[in-house]
Amino acid sequence: MKARSAFPERGRPRGDIAAALAEMREADADWRGGRVPLYVFGALPEVEEVGREAFMTFFSENALGARRAFKSLGRMEEEIVDMALGLFHAPADGAGVVTSGGTESILLAVKACRDFARARRGERFLHGNLVLPETAHPAFDKAALLMDLEVRRIPVAGDLRADIAAMANAVDTETSMIAGSVPCFPYGVIDPIAELSELALSRGLWLHVDACVGGYLAPFARDLGRPIPEFDFALPGVxxxxxxxxxxxxxxxxxSTILFRDTTRANAGGFDLDVWPSGRFTTRTLVGTRPGGSVAAAWAVLNHLGREGYRAIAARLIAMRDAYVAGIEAIPGMRVFGRPELTIIAFGAEALDMAAVAEDMAARGWVPGLVRRPPGLHIMASLLHEGVRDRYLGDLAAAVAAAPPASATGVAADY
Ligand SMILES: Cc1ncc(COP(=O)(O)O)c(C=O)c1O
Structure with missing residues (x-):
């Protein structure tokens, strides 16, 4: 059994702490060098600095106090949400909140959906289920586990997008939510949101669009003339x-941002509790204390880049994606799964042992992103991966050339 770390009796000086942190970090993967295909999303060094400066300016402030103490944060959050509502064509009554990430945003959406359905459908609607393409993020299942809801994961169609007819078949009187991703994490393809919107309207369902990955990229790729289908509140079922x-x-x-079509739906996602001696406790987020730094930093980055800045980054990212796809497809036997629409690319070779390819890539210094069905590798590329493309593709070609034939074990994807 591992020895338990002791709570130190005497503290260490600041310099020692900094040195210890730097030393521990030496064992980490080199994300700045483009070796990590997910977790960190790099744009340009200046954008990182703008975010860091704003974060540090509001390092100590707590966004839980945005209404009563830190009005600056309240104002910034309102402006962030307004910008997002505009970007995603929300109606005038749209509303939203800044959260701690995709998981919290999805959790709040599922809660809002459940409570909205309960209020509308009354007592007889007690539990409820969510009908999702199998490619939806596990955050929906986390929410369902917490709220005792059922999740129905439906196999995707041949193009790896949500199978609308199969989803429609899985809907019953207890269904409250259907969802689609823009794009889905496993394959990087965008679900047919317009068709999901029609399904939602025809069956009286809540459609959640999980644009956690593509929300702040897809609109700008679209501005550039890329064939990104409509996916936001312009579709009436969203x-x-x-x-x-x-x-x-x-x-x-x-x-992250979670946005709702109207304030009634948004209010259903919040918490209004009058239960303890301290009086009424209302939050629109799951968490209480929230870093003021991330609200300030988001406000700073959005204003620093503007639509023009995001468009310029999108142009580079999409060109980079095309080059990666062409490079992967040029390796004999390799196939890209589906048609990646933003910068997630999943790929593999049926005839080869992709677990061995992944291990070889790891030995060459890359953290391999993985897909289990079908066995393959996965990258969610940002500008951090622009400069290392040739090296990555060269190592991939070598790993593929050295790989044994496909084994029965597949790839153990573990996030
Ligand atoms: C499509 C999708 N939705 C939701 C999430 C969850 O986001 P977070 O990790 O910020 O909670 C992710 C994370 O990668 C994702 O890819």
Whole structure:
């Protein structure tokens, strides 16, 4: 058994602490060098600095106090949400909140959906289920576990997008939510949100659009003429949309936005508790204390980049994606799964042992992103991966050339 670390009796000086942190960090993967295909999303060094400066300016402030003490944070949060509502074509009554990430945004959406359905459908609607493409993020299942809801994961169609007919078949009187991703994490493809919107309207369901990955990238790729289908509140069946600022919004973690079509739906996602001696406790987030730094940093980055800045980054990212796809497809036997629409690319070779390819890539210094079905590798690329493309593709070609034939074990994807 591992020895338990002791709570030190005497503290260590600041310099020692900094040195210890630097030393521990030496064992980490080199994300700045483009070796990590997810977790960190790099734009440009200046954008990182703008975010860092704003974060540190509000390092100690608590966004829980945004209404009563830190009005600056309240104002910034309102402006962030307004910008997002505008970007995603929300009606005038749209509302939203800044959260700690995609998981919290989805959790709040599921709670809002459940409570909205209960209020509308009355007592007889007690439990409820969510009908999702199998590619939806496990955050929906976390929410369902916490709220005792059932999740029905439906196999995707041949193009790896949500199978609308199969989802429609899985809907019953207890269904409250259907969802689609923009794009889904496993394959990087965008679900047919317009068709999901029609399904939602025809069956009286709440459609959640999980644009956690693509929310702050897809609109700008679309501006550039890329064939990104409509996915936001312009579609009348979309009830809520999650979009992460800390992914392709290039804001410091933790930061996401959850947006609702109207204030009634938004209010259903919040908490209004009058239960203890201290009086009424209301939050629109799950968490109480929230870092003021991430609200300030998100405000700073959005204003620093503006639509123009995001468009310029989107242009580079999409060109980079095309180059990665072409490079992967040029390796004999390799196939890209589906048609990646933003910067997530999943790929593999049926005839090869992809677990061995992944191990070989790890030995060459890359943290391999993985897909289990079908066995393959996965990258969620940002500008951190622009400069290392040739090296990555060269190592991938070598790893593929050295790989044994496919084994029965597949790839053990473990996030
Ligand atoms: C499509 C999608 N939705 C939701 C999430 C959850 O986001 P977070 O890790 O910020 O909680 C992710 C994370 O990668 C994701 O890819």
């Amino acid at each position: 009830a809520a949309l999650s979009a992460d600022l800390h992914k392709f919004g290039f804001c410091p973690k933790p930061a």
